[in-house]
Amino acid sequence: MLNLIIFGPPGSGKGTQSARIVEKYKLTHLSTGDLFREEMEKNTPLGQEVRKYIDQGLLVPDEIALRELYSRASEHMDSPGFIFDGFPRTIVQAEALDQMLNEREIPICLVISVEVDREELFKRIIGRGEDSGRSDDSEDIIRRRLQVYEEQTLPLISYYKNQGKFVAINGMAHVDKVFAKICHAIDTYLETKKVVPEVE
Ligand code: AMP
DSSP, X not given: OOOEEEEOOTTSSHHHHHHHHHHHHTXXXXXXXXXXXXXXXXXXXXXXXXXXXXXXXXOOOHHHHHHHHHHHHHTTTTSSOEEEESOOOSXXXXXXXXXXXXXXXXXXXXXXEEEOOHHHHHHHHHHHHHHHOOTTOSHHHHHHHHHHIIIIITHHHHHHHHTTOEEEEETTSOHHHHHHHHHHHHHHHHHHOOOOSEEO
16 A cells, blocks of 8 residues: 655645645545535534634644544545545644554555745745635734644654655645656655655
């Protein structure tokens, strides 16, 4: 099973790259952000609960994110692999995910980090908010989301570096170029089981 995590701050292009990876490698896309947005659109009790956090740019509590992720993943255990997008976002989530996958002997293979500098991120998310109408893409909320990312999600870099699974990809280039670099890292892993730590 090819299990990947696509990692990066809001606006790094994770969603776009995930869609391409899913198509090429036939993986199941698990995005907790998409899942929560669906629930908010349908205005379900879960949607109402998570909206309180999302609209403020805060993380949804770990137990909710974990429960929903597990429930979605367990529907697709026959898949050739998963791409986790926007999950894990905290060390607690990462440890729980490792436990779940290791018990099933289907561990994470690679953590692909799409790296984009802060100024560019800001420009991209503001632009996206104008197009998408996402309730959490306003300027104040973006600042909060980037701060939450730095405080709660960045520690995952060392967590996965210590496991020798972390691949840094320069995400400032054109989407096609970024995708080519990601494919290079995945194909190298599939052929040699080696992790390329950095693709410039
Ligand atoms: P995203 O589309 O991945 O940027 O997610 C949008 C929002 O959903 C985030 O700003 C969080 O409020 C919430 N969210 C998504 N995934 C998680 C997660 N794994 N843990 C906690 N909150 C999450």
